[in-house]
Amino acid sequence: MSLRITFITAGRILRQLLGDRRTVVLILAVPSLMIALISAIMDAAPEAFNSVGLILLAFFPFMMMFMITSITLLRERTGGTLERLMTTPTGKLDLVGGYAIAFGVAAASQTAIAASVAYLFLGLETAGPAWAVFLIAIIASLFGMALGLFVSAFATTEFQAIQFMPVFVVPQLLLCGLIWPRDQMAGWLQGVSDALPITYAVKALTEVQVNAEITSAMWGDVAVVAAAALVATALGAATLRRRTN
Amino acid sequence: MPPNATASTPATAIAVDDLVVHRGGQPVLNSVSTRIAAGSVTGLLGPSGSGKTTFIRAIVGTQKVRSGTVEVLGHPAGTKPLRRRVAYVTQDASIYPDLSVKANVAYFAALYGRSRSEAMTAIERVGMGDHAHKLAANLSGGQKTRTSLACALVIEPEVLVLDEPTVGLDPVIREELWDQFRTLAKQGATLLVSSHVMDEADRCDRLLLLREGRFIADDTPADLRASTGTANLEAAFLHLIRELEKAN
Numbered sequence: 001m002s003l004r005i006t007f008i009t010a011g012r013i014l015r016q017l018l019g020d021r022r023t024v025v026l027i028l029a030v031p032s033l034m035i036a037l038i039s040a041i042m043d044a045a046p047e048a049f050n051s052v053g054l055i056l057l058a059f060f061p062f063m064m065m066f067m068i069t070s071i072t073l074l075r076e077r078t079g080g081t082l083e084r085l086m087t088t089p090t091g092k093l094d095l096v097g098g099y100a101i102a103f104g105v106a107a108a109s110q111t112a113i114a115a116s117v118a119y120l121f122l123g124l125e126t127a128g129p130a131w132a133v134f135l136i137a138i139i140a141s142l143f144g145m146a147l148g149l150f151v152s153a154f155a156t157t158e159f160q161a162i163q164f165m166p167v168f169v170v171p172q173l174l175l176c177g178l179i180w181p182r183d184q185m186a187g188w189l190q191g192v193s194d195a196l197p198i199t200y201a202v203k204a205l206t207e208v209q210v211n212a213e214i215t216s217a218m219w220g221d222v223a224v225v226a227a228a229a230l231v232a233t234a235l236g237a238a239t240l241r242r243r244t245n
Numbered sequence: 246m247p248p249n250a251t252a253s254t255p256a257t258a259i260a261v262d263d264l265v266v267h268r269g270g271q272p273v274l275n276s277v278s279t280r281i282a283a284g285s286v287t288g289l290l291g292p293s294g295s296g297k298t299t300f301i302r303a304i305v306g307t308q309k310v311r312s313g314t315v316e317v318l319g320h321p322a323g324t325k326p327l328r329r330r331v332a333y334v335t336q337d338a339s340i341y342p343d344l345s346v347k348a349n350v351a352y353f354a355a356l357y358g359r360s361r362s363e364a365m366t367a368i369e370r371v372g373m374g375d376h377a378h379k380l381a382a383n384l385s386g387g388q389k390t391r392t393s394l395a396c397a398l399v400i401e402p403e404v405l406v407l408d409e410p411t412v413g414l415d416p417v418i419r420e421e422l423w424d425q426f427r428t429l430a431k432q433g434a435t436l437l438v439s440s441h442v443m444d445e446a447d448r449c450d451r452l453l454l455l456r457e458g459r460f461i462a463d464d465t466p467a468d469l470r471a472s473t474g475t476a477n478l479e480a481a482f483l484h485l486i487r488e489l490e491k492a493n
Contacts, residue, residue, distance in 0.1 A: 004358075005356055008352065008355045008356060012341070012344070012348075012352045015344060015348055016341060016343045016344055019343050019344065019380075020343060079339065079341075079342070080335045080337055080338075080339035081339050081340070081341060083307050083335065083339065084333065084335060084339040084396075086307060087305050087306070087307060087323070087328060087331065087332075087333045088328055088353070088356050088357070089328045089329055089356060089357065090356055242306065242307060242323060243306065243307055243308060243309045243323065244307065244308070244309060245268055245269075245308075245309050
């Protein structure tokens with residue numbers, strides 16, 4: 001692990017990302033537009049928007065990081081650059097760290113814009129501070145990155161990588177309490193929900209929504225998401241092989 | 246420059262012993278062994294599918310091997326001390342299509358602590374100076390190969406392994422690249438270059454002829470012609486294959 005190589009790698013990935021203007025615009029604008037749409041749909045029920053809009057603020061960066069990481073890493077794997085990097089002094093953790101920094105910057109920019117739009121223009125209200133929402137969103141996005149890194153090992157084409165979205169992302173969206181309260185789900189579904197990390201991101205957001213002060217319950221939930229991100233990163237790094245067949 | 250460049254008998258840079266590689270349950274390399282001298286250009290020749298790329302990947306340490314040993318500069322292939330000293334140019338240019346030529350070479354240079362001006366020098370050396378700001382995706386096949394080569398040259402490796410680096414290149418550029426390979430070897434670097442075209446074989450100090458996962462020759466071009474009684478290497482290769490088939 002070399003900090004210098006990690007930052008060089010992050011710089012290269014950011015340069016690639018910035019070279020693709022259309023993707024940059026999509027990353028920065030789409031979440032704000034979607035949250036604005038939800039706000040318009042729920043115009044008559046600001047309370048509902050307060051909870052749904054808030055959850056989406058953390059969910060979008062998670063989903064985006066999952067998507068762009070799984071596709072870009074798949075490109076590294078199939079384009080031969082990963083094999084090349086594995087013959088250079090680049091360590092596996094340098095590469096993963098580079099992705100985390102570069103896409104973390106992208107997720108932070110996206111969240112900053114979406115959160116500003118939601119708080120300033122769409123009337124989103126939370127009892128707790130906005131920085132806590134920001135923090136939860138960034139940690140959820142790092143979990144998305146790690147998950148994307150991991151599943152990229154199981155796709156051989158970009159088409160397959162896209163198909164992993166409904167498998168790894170959508171169930172977390174459906175079961176996290178966004179579309180249906182968790183305590184009204186069947187017991188076994190609650191069990192599944194308890195095992196999905198995004199559930200804890202949503203719990204943490206709920207803490208911020210109802211409590212003016214930062215609660216220890218929120219830190220606990222954030223820690224669960226962070227731990228899940230670390231486990232997924234370790235699993236993902238293990239899929240980066242120096243020797244292949 | 247490697248310390249052994251001035252020694253009277255060149256040291257061994259690459260030692261392969263009884264290397265066996267299977268892929269998809271099929272043997273690709275059947276117990277191959279060879280020694281490659283430091284400061285030489287060795288040609289790895291054979292038809293496509295003969296196992297050239299697998300052999301090369303075993304040398305740079307990215308290929309899973311079943312048995313046998315591969316040592317490069319005295320270290321097991323692919324181990325950490327070698328990652329600063331061995332460069333690998335893959336057959337399909339392994340560069341980032343969404344970065345410019347310069348950004349690609351500067352990135353690989355930076356991984357080794359080399360500067361942007363050194364990257365520019367490497368770009369000039371492969372004749373890509375006029376295209377430095379083009380996106381790699383918009384380059385022709387030969388230009389991509391040269392960019393990929395520049396990414397390896399910039400680190401001034403002691404061992405340079407090239408998988409079919411001259412496919413599809415302009416004859417003039419091919420000539421220039423071979424001159425560069427010779428110069429690098431003269432400076433003490435060890436080069437292993439695979440090719441499926443025989444007319445490049447004469448530019449090598451030594452040839453490894455690979456067929457169906459075995460070396461059918463490991464000799465200098467001159468000795469190979471002499472021992473087979475043929476005028477050119479294409480004929481020598483054919484001769485060896487016929488001999489083998491007769492023996493079976």
